[in-house]
Amino acid sequence: MSLVNRFLLLFLAFFVSAPFASSPGRAADPAAALSDSELAALLDATDDLMRGDSSHATFTMTVHTSHWDRSMSIEVWTKGQDRSLLRILEPAKERGMATLKVEDNIWNYLPKVDRTMKVPAAMMSSNWMGSHFTNDDLVKESRLVDDYDFQLVSAPPNDPDGRYVVDLRPKPDAPVVWGKVTLVLDGQTRLPVEMRYYDERDNLKRTMSFSDVQDLGGRTIPMHMRLVPEDKPEEFTDIHYSGITFNLDIPDSTFTLQALKP
Secondary structure: OHHHHHHHHOOOOOOOOOOOOOOOOHHHOHHHHOOHHHHHHHHHHHHOOOOOOEEEEEEEEEEEOOOOEEEEEEEEEEEOOOEEEEEEEEOHHHOOOEEEEEOOEEEEEEOOOOEEEEOOHHHOOOEOOOOOOEHHHHHOOOOHHHHEEEEEEEOOOOOOOOEEEEEEEEOOOOOOOOOEEEEEEEOOOOOEEEEEEEOOOOOEEEEEEEEEEEEEOOEEEEEEEEEEEOOOOOOEEEEEEEEEEEOOOOOHHHHOHHHHOO
16 A cells, blocks of 8 residues: 555655445444544545645665664655655765655666666565665555544544554555555654554564654644564564655656666
């Protein structure tokens, strides 16, 4: 799903209209104080948090595994929902490596061999730049209300943590890989705090958390994200933004194969 996509591509993308899924006994539910239209606005606000006609950002991606640690400084440009260019600035040995996304296609540029390679379909589930994100995370783009039926599980003041918790399950024909996604929003700011991703058997597979909320470019957004795989809880990929600018005049030529080379 695309919250990952937008936060990774900006985001890094880790977000969400359609009718809401009804839940039996809704009138007796403590969360029923939030109407369907209010919940729709809440999810759409989450979805549009990192959206813009275009954007330019710099961020640091830190990857920690049981075998090694690596940190990269990355610059990214986006335009619309289907074009993005990411380029590594540091470390020096990887400077100039770049990834171009145009619609459902991804190309990588390797400066050491001066070669551009299209990522084949068979490699879409592979890790991107050694992180816990996949190439598929870069490509998938949707809105939660289009691809998921959802139910408000709890809300302030009845939630023990004072948060909104929403369970989302994919619609029958939705092009998503998750069996369920749980979205947790802060009860005061209504900004995302956590997203949990489950397989078809409701087994938790990974968790993305959000922190370091700042006012930037007229928006209040979390500048730090951490993705943790459930089967390796000691590992993580961190994304920390140092700057984001929205709605720039970025030429279409930025998102071409020629532009992959610095």
